[in-house]
Amino acid sequence: MIGVIGTGLMGAPMAERLLANRVALVAYNRTPEKLTSLQQLGVELAASVPDLLHQCNAVILMLSDAAAIQTVILAEDVTPSLAGRTLIQMGTIGPSESRWIAEAVQANGGEYLEAPVLGSIPEAKAGTLQVMVGATPAQFQQWAPLLSHLGTPVLIGEVGTAAALKLALNQLIAALTTAFGLSLGLVQRQGVEVETFMQILRQSALYAPTFDKKLQRMVEQNYANPNFPTKHLLKDTNLFLTEAKAAGLQVDSLTGVRQILEMACQLGLAEADYSALFAAVNPANPSSLEETNAE
Structure with a gap:
């Protein structure tokens, strides 16, 4: 089961693309109304971020900025649930911000990789995004099949380089x-x-x-x-x-x-x-x- 946090302009069509490829999803959004269309497509909804992390081994983040990521993922009631989980950060943030978030996730027992994309809504719907991945080679090998549903993943280097x-x-x-x-x-x-x-x-x-x-x-x-x-x-x-x-x-x-x-x-x-x-x-x-x- 894959979790999705953030279902805005890009997050929603990306989630729909994963569904079209039979990836089982659980979604969370700070604005629940934004999940209505995904719920109608059969996506399970999580009541909270800890609830989502409890159900999913990996979570895709499509949040607006690093401050939103910090608020949603690194809150005191959330960090205990990060142990053993992988976060795939796909929004646009600064490389220094990405490295800092990676350190915080790892300090709480989780794994982190970045995978920002080039392209917009039409490419997200078609699965033709260019996916730039900042990760270890092992992480890239593990998660490239999932990211391939969204487009063409390319390993750029360590965390920060893709950002x-x-x-x-x-x-x-x-x-x-x-x-x-x-x-x-x-x-x-x-x-x-x-x-x-x-x-x-x-x-x-x-x-x-x-x-x-x-x-x-x-x-x-x-x-x-x-x-x-x-x-x-x-x-x-x-x-x-x-x-x-x-x-x-x-x-x-x-x-x-x-x-x-x-x-x-x-x-x-x-x-x-x-x-x-x-x-x-x-x-x-x-x-x-x-x-x-x-x-």
């Missing part, structure tokens, strides 16, 4: 999307046809598929039904900045991207698709954006 790689990739999401939005905004304001811009771009070494993925949303200013909200990209950008500064990297370019993401959130687009950063890059009313930023 670092995930942040590196998400930094590219933030930087590339912001840069594309800035170029798109300029050609629009200068009267260049968007399709002409895209035709030239697609035939160049500058092109990245994510540009076409977000183009229509930006052109239509339609940021509803997100696979990855702006607030989560801002969270991951802050995590990257913390780790990059500690590593001695120059991060001035990314601090500008963070400001754009903060502006988008201030515009009320925190829950919207992260392509909403275009609303900050290319404001309909520049003076109103300046006032928002000044606040």
Whole structure:
């Protein structure tokens, strides 16, 4: 029996994918209403985290951040139940945070590995996520069959390395999307046809598929039904900045991207698709954006 804690935008479709592959699940969520759809599919529900740990030898964590993991897994009433259990952490957290959580779990007799994923809801539903694993070779061999239901697992190295790689990739999401939005905004304001811009771009070494993925949303200013909200990209950008500064990297370019993401959130687009950063890059009313930023 496998436990699942966290059934949000990514956790729910990942759980459904495991069910489709006949993996027996027990689920827990701090907001019980989020478990209704899984319960209708036959997932057992745990009344508490200790109850879930009692029933499961391994638990997949899909929580929002390290603080949530600490609150849910490392609470005083939970830690005695960690002995003999394996935690598979699949959310996006910092490498230093992942190492610290691993030490805390191990100190309480449990095992810990990280397996953050690249991809969003469509890939989760299709089982085509890229699963980056930070673990020992023995742990990877043991849990790769389970993770293979969700996509392609790759052993990156010890705990912390997969978390670092995930942040590196998400930094590219933030930087590339912001840069594309800035170029798109300029050609629009200068009267260049968007399709002409895209035709030239697609035939160049500058092109990245994510540009076409977000183009229509930006052109239509339609940021509803997100696979990855702006607030989560801002969270991951802050995590990257913390780790990059500690590593001695120059991060001035990314601090500008963070400001754009903060502006988008201030515009009320925190829950919207992260392509909403275009609303900050290319404001309909520049003076109103300046006032928002000044606040």
